[in-house]
Amino acid sequence: MRPDVDVLVAGGGPVGLAVAIEARLAGLRAMVVEPRATPIDKACGEGLMPGAVAALARLDVHPTGHPLTGIRYVRGDRRADHLFTSSSGLGVRRTALHLALALRAEELGVEVVPGKVETIEQDAGSVTAAGIRASWLMACDGLHSTVRRQVGLDRPAARAGGRRYGIRRHYRIAPWSDLVEVHWGRHVEAYVTPVGPDTVGVAMLGPQHHDFDRSLDGFPDLRRHLGSTPTLGPPRGAGPLLQRTRARTAGRVRLVGDASGYVDALTGEGVRVGLAQAAAAVRTLGPDVETSSAAYEKAWTAATRDYRMITSGLLAAAGSPLRRSIVPLASAVPTVYGGIVERLAR
Numbered sequence: 001m002r003p004d005v006d007v008l009v010a011g012g013g014p015v016g017l018a019v020a021i022e023a024r025l026a027g028l029r030a031m032v033v034e035p036r037a038t039p040i041d042k043a044c045g046e047g048l049m050p051g052a053v054a055a056l057a058r059l060d061v062h063p064t065g066h067p068l069t070g071i072r073y074v075r076g077d078r079r080a081d082h083l084f085t086s087s088s089g090l091g092v093r094r095t096a097l098h099l100a101l102a103l104r105a106e107e108l109g110v111e112v113v114p115g116k117v118e119t120i121e122q123d124a125g126s127v128t129a130a131g132i133r134a135s136w137l138m139a140c141d142g143l144h145s146t147v148r149r150q151v152g153l154d155r156p157a158a159r160a161g162g163r164r165y166g167i168r169r170h171y172r173i174a175p176w177s178d179l180v181e182v183h184w185g186r187h188v189e190a191y192v193t194p195v196g197p198d199t200v201g202v203a204m205l206g207p208q209h210h211d212f213d214r215s216l217d218g219f220p221d222l223r224r225h226l227g228s229t230p231t232l233g234p235p236r237g238a239g240p241l242l243q244r245t246r247a248r249t250a251g252r253v254r255l256v257g258d259a260s261g262y263v264d265a266l267t268g269e270g271v272r273v274g275l276a277q278a279a280a281a282v283r284t285l286g287p288d289v290e291t292s293s294a295a296y297e298k299a300w301t302a303a304t305r306d307y308r309m310i311t312s313g314l315l316a317a318a319g320s321p322l323r324r325s326i327v328p329l330a331s332a333v334p335t336v337y338g339g340i341v342e343r344l345a346r
Ligand SMILES: Cc1cc2nc3c(=O)[nH]c(=O)nc-3n(C[C@H](O)[C@H](O)[C@H](O)COP(=O)(O)OP(=O)(O)OC[C@H]3O[C@@H](n4cnc5c(N)ncnc54)[C@H](O)[C@@H]3O)c2cc1C
Pocket: 010, 011, 012, 013, 014, 015, 016, 033, 034, 035, 036, 040, 042, 043, 044, 045, 046, 047, 048, 049, 052, 115, 116, 117, 118, 140, 141, 142, 143, 145, 146, 147, 165, 166, 167, 168, 203, 204, 238, 239, 241, 256, 257, 258, 259, 265, 268, 269, 270, 271, 272, 274
């Protein structure tokens, strides 16, 4: 019996929609199962690296936002700026990013079905989830992926003490900079992204139960900029951020995006890396499950290598006595700092 679709996508976040778009561009039938209505909002720093903007443009997805010219690290009165050498990034509200992807997916004939994937059945020729039979199931269901757990690809979580979480808020204020600012506090980082002519997002990253306002008090420079500016909408949180996987494939199921493992939001890389995974997940589909799964594992490893290495290294430094020296070092050795940012920006 012929499957209902070639590619079934669990989760219609940015990566799930990108997978569906890639599949349609490759001439495959694609369907997305997503419980939430468009446009979907989410806790996110909302800074798209230049590589993410380019990857979206390749899919003919052009969200509007605030051009980002580089990354600034701030600690007290120390600054380290790196301006992107190739093209700009983009600060973009999650809802705007989601809508742009959803419209493109719709234009290409992707059907989005309301619902959740909860159980998965596989046989030699197909995989069935949410009542839909497909040749392949792409698990794009985020940090706490149900599919990942169902197919046994979860790896034990980090020690509770080391877990990090993010909380994001928006402020109605004109951006004071075109750079993403990462303010380094004692235990928390504030990731500040201009996302529109009168909107700035602040994502606070730190240990469990860190308090947004109390953390903000630890950043006098940022407090001064924000003053008594009103916040927009409710805060949103996410975590624990670190999610590990044993592998990215289980038969006809592939993990893509945050579902495939996540290190941290500190380097603002999730969407860029997720889009690269989406392209790889579709590009490596083939008639033989084993061969094409091996090809995806290899492509996934290559697409995520810099992100995994650099973000893990920075996190290790951030959790050590070196933390105080990160911004002074970045400003003292700009070529090294710039080289690292450029690797992540690609
Ligand atoms: C605080 C914070 C700051 C960040 N800052 C940045 C940044 O500045 N730049 C950047 O590029 N990245 C950033 N990221 C990372 C980025 O948000 C993620 O990498 C990105 O959202 C991953 O997209 P995704 O589609 O894989 O997952 P998600 O966006 O989480 O989407 C998953 C989707 O799956 C759906 N779903 C869940 N369960 C099921 C199910 N069982 N069945 C069907 N659907 C399901 C959900 O409703 C959701 O829509 C940040 C993350 C955090 C937490």
